[in-house]
Amino acid sequence: MARLFDPITINTLRLENRFIMPAWTLALQEKAESLNPRLTHYFLRRARGGVAFIMVGPASLTRWGGGKFEYRLYRTTCSRSSEPRRGHSRLGVPVGLQLHHAGRQANPVLISGMPVAPSAIMCPSDGRSRVH
Secondary structure (H helix, E strand, O other), X not given: OHHHHOOEXXXXXXXXXXXXXXXXXXXXXXOOOOOOHHHHHHHHHHHHOOOOEEEEEEEEOOOOOOOOOOEEXXXXXXXXXXXXXXXXXXXXXXXXXXXXXXXXXXXXXXXXXXXXXXXXXXXXXXXXXXOO
């Protein structure tokens, strides 16, 4: 247990301890391009509580594979803007971003269209096949 509190270096990244917060969808995000005050406060509380590295959440690579509350890396305003980097630098700890594509499990309502999947195999969660 004592090793959890020891610093660690991973390649060139030095962390003050070994506590890492995984990525999950928090539904606190209002815009896909930046951190809003609620989300910033949430992450700041984790950083101040001792988390050394934060995965800030899933990021959609295409509009057909993500959800409403994810970073949208395919949007020009998100990929070209420096706002996400400025917002995350305020957290005071290194951050990571989980790349995500839901494939056949993407919700058509949330993405305003049919999801893209690699095969016609039906989705086990809802029994529908979604191939684009």
